[in-house]
Amino acid sequence: MTGSSKQTTSSSSAPWAAAQPALKQGIGAAQNLYNSGTGAQVYNDSTVVPWSNNTMTAMDKTKDAALANLNGNGVSGQYQGIINNGGYNSGQLEALNNTRQVANGSFNINEDPGFQQVVDQATNAVNGNASAAGRYGSGTNQQLLGSTIGDLGARQYQAFQQRKDAANSNLFNMGQTGFGQLGQAYSGLQAPAQSLMQVGGMDDDYAARVMNDRLRVFNENQNKPWENLSRLQAIASGAGQLGGSTTQSQPGQNPFLTALGYGATGAGLLGGMF
Structure with a gap:
């Protein structure tokens, strides 16, 4: 019997939960500014100073x-x-x-x-x-x-x-x-x-x-x-760039080798033999 097992590790790079409301508010405000044209207005009057x-x-x-x-x-x-x-x-x-x-x-x-x-x-x-x-x-x-x-x-x-x-x-x-x-x-x-x-x-x-x-x-x-x-x-x-998650899978330790004292290293070296 092999006695092997698989472990799965998941990690998330989502923003700090307390900061997420502010980020959502900022993105929404930027969208509103863009839709309203704020910041894209042009001063169409003349800036030339006439003769006194x-x-x-x-x-x-x-x-x-x-x-x-x-x-x-x-x-x-x-x-x-x-x-x-x-x-x-x-x-x-x-x-x-x-x-x-x-x-x-x-x-x-x-x-x-x-x-x-x-x-x-x-x-x-x-x-x-x-x-x-x-x-x-x-x-x-x-x-x-x-x-x-x-x-x-x-x-x-x-x-x-x-x-x-x-x-x-x-x-x-x-x-x-x-x-x-x-x-x-x-x-x-x-x-x-x-x-x-x-x-x-x-x-x-x-x-x-x-x-x-x-x-x-x-x-x-x-x-x-x-x-x-x-x-x-x-x-x-x-x-x-602040969001996203990753999932990583790797084989677990063989119980038989663990009992013999090889641990995870032994599993890597001798795993193919079982």
């Missing part, structure tokens, strides 16, 4: 000032005139032309009315001295008069040359000034358009933010239901 009244007023004033100074109007007309004049305003252009006349002029002592006055004064002085000395009309008187007038003419010519040299130097410097002012005038001419571009850039920025907000609403409407479903699945999956 002060900003809109400033934008309008900037635009009005820019339009008033475009296309030859206002400051743009003055800047265009400077550009047309080679970089000079009207006063500078007048000074430039006067300087150019001196720089390009030729010496003609008879065209200087001031010089004739000086000659008359010198002649009267020389003749007066000669007359007082009783030598008026003498050769000495005439020689002194000629020498005096000649010296005056020489000094006048030297002064003319100095003025001409200075005028040429000033003309060169004024040319450089005009060249530099051309760039400044061109920048000033563009300023109204740049102001309009700044206002336009603000409008473009606002339009881009509005469009991005529309995309946000669209994307949230597309994704929120899936996010809500994922939450429900996560809760259900987590709760599902």
Whole structure:
């Protein structure tokens, strides 16, 4: 006789009995939230902050000032005139032309009315001295008069040359000034358009933010239901792992071997012999 027996062991991984009501309540609450759409709602209104009244007023004033100074109007007309004049305003252009006349002029002592006055004064002085000395009309008187007038003419010519040299130097410097002012005038001419571009850039920025907000609403409407479903699945999956049971069967000890002292080990080694 074999005397063998079979034992069956069962185990359960069910949640703690005291926790089961809370788990059931949580799953039910999650189902209710999912069915009601809570957590999947989308804020469909715009989140774009509109321009304030002060900003809109400033934008309008900037635009009005820019339009008033475009296309030859206002400051743009003055800047265009400077550009047309080679970089000079009207006063500078007048000074430039006067300087150019001196720089390009030729010496003609008879065209200087001031010089004739000086000659008359010198002649009267020389003749007066000669007359007082009783030598008026003498050769000495005439020689002194000629020498005096000649010296005056020489000094006048030297002064003319100095003025001409200075005028040429000033003309060169004024040319450089005009060249530099051309760039400044061109920048000033563009300023109204740049102001309009700044206002336009603000409008473009606002339009881009509005469009991005529309995309946000669209994307949230597309994704929120899936996010809500994922939450429900996560809760259900987590709760599902808490239940379940296992059953294990194994042969029992042979009574005959147990009596001989082999116990369970002997049953494993010698069981096939009986």
